[in-house]
Amino acid sequence: MPHITLEYSANLEEGVDIQALCEHLRAEAATIEAFPMPGLRVRALKAEHYSIADGDPKHAFIDICVRLRAGRPMEVKRDATQRLFDAAKAFLAPVLAKRSLALSLEMRDIDPDLSPKTGTIRDHLGND
Numbered sequence: 001m002p003h004i005t006l007e008y009s010a011n012l013e014e015g016v017d018i019q020a021l022c023e024h025l026r027a028e029a030a031t032i033e034a035f036p037m038p039g040l041r042v043r044a045l046k047a048e049h050y051s052i053a054d055g056d057p058k059h060a061f062i063d064i065c066v067r068l069r070a071g072r073p074m075e076v077k078r079d080a081t082q083r084l085f086d087a088a089k090a091f092l093a094p095v096l097a098k099r100s101l102a103l104s105l106e107m108r109d110i111d112p113d114l115s116p117k118t119g120t121i122r123d124h125l126g127n128d
Helices: 018-030 074-098
Strands: 003-009 041-047 060-069 101-110
Touching: 003 018, 018 041, 018 074, 060 074, 074 101
Parallel strands: 003 041, 060 101
Antiparallel strands: 003 060
16 A cells, blocks of 8 residues: 555646656555555546636646545554655646646545455566
8 A cells, every 4th residue: 555546637648748746646655654665656637527627628637635544643544645745736837837737635444344355566566
């Protein structure tokens, strides 16, 4: 963990390199000690249908959801939230400076009793 999901309005496709933003957030998350690297997942989902504020199609949004297994202290989560949000803001600074864009981030705990996991990524790290 964590799983980082970006939901974004389709009108950003031409002006924002979404794949690069995903990589930027993954790289920042990898520097956070409380986030084990093998568990990092960053994905982006394009919203084809949306309506924002007054309905003007110039408006855009990126909503970032960070889900992680419960148990980390609040100060660790607060720091991680701020670091990821700051990383997103820095990456998007040129876009924020020239167009209407709402950027948000929310961190949520996942109850480990209600979220079974399995996988083999750790078995394949560095085995190229």
